[in-house]
C-alpha cells in the first residue's frame with residue numbers, strides 16, 4: 578500500500594533571468610513500511626524533494642499525497658499540525674535544543690502538540706537506542722552518534738508514519754554511521770514506520786530496501 582506519493586512534482590527557482598529546475602517532474606510511490614534511500618550528487622535535488630515530501634516547502638506544481646491526502650492543498654497552519662502528527666524529521670546537524678537535556682529534547686514535540694508522553698514507549702525507544710543512561714545529559718556532553726540517536730528517538734516518539742532523514746550520518750564516521758543506521762532500520766521496523774533517507778554515500782544507501790536515484794531534478798531509475 579502506498580503511503581507517500583509524488584505526482585509530476587516540480588520546483589523551479591527563479592533568480593533574475595535564470596531558472597533552476599531543482600525538481601523537474603518527479604513521480605514516485607513509497608509503500609508503507611519501506612526503507613528507501615534517495616541518492617544523487619550535490620545539487621541534484623535531494624533536499625528539495627525531501628522538503629516537499631515533508632511539507633516544509635511547497636512545489637511549483639504537482640502533488641504530494643500522504644496517506645491519501647494531498648498536502649500541497651493545505652494552509653501553512655494545517656501543514657504545521659500535519660507535520661507534527663505524521664512526519665518525523667532527522668537532520669544531519671541533529672537540531673537538538675542545547676539547553677534541554679536528552680529526555681527533554683526527546684519529549685519536546687509531543688509536549689508541543691499538547692499530548693501526554695507515552696513513558697512506556699519512550700523507555701522502549703531509549704532502550705533500543707542505548708540512551709537509557711544519558712537522559713539527563715545535555716547534547717553538548719554527547720558524541721555525534723549519540724546526539725543523532727537522540728534525534729531519532731525524538732522522531733520516533735511522536736509515532737509518525739513517515740520518517741524523513743536528510744543526510745542523517747553526514748557528520749559521523751563510517752562505523753558510527755553504520756551503527757546509527759542499523760538502529761534506525763531496526764527501530765523503524767519495530768514501530769512500523771516508513772523511512773525516506775537522503776544520502777550521497779552509496780555504501781549507506783545500500784542499507785535501504787530500495788534506492789531512488791535523482792539527477793538534475795529527475796528520477797533516473
Ligand SMILES: Nc1ncnc2c1ncn2[C@@H]1O[C@H](COP(=O)(O)OP(=O)(O)OP(=O)(O)O)[C@@H](O)[C@H]1O
Nearest residue numbers: 590597599617618619620621622623624625626777
Ligand atoms: N532556495 C533556493 N533558491 C535557489 N536555488 C535553490 C534553492 N534551493 C535549492 N536550489 C537549487 O536547486 C538545486 C537542487 O538543490 P538541493 O539542495 O535540492 O540539492 P541536493 O541534492 O540536496 O544537494 P546537496 O547534496 O549538496 O545538499 C541546486 O541547483 C540548488 O542550487
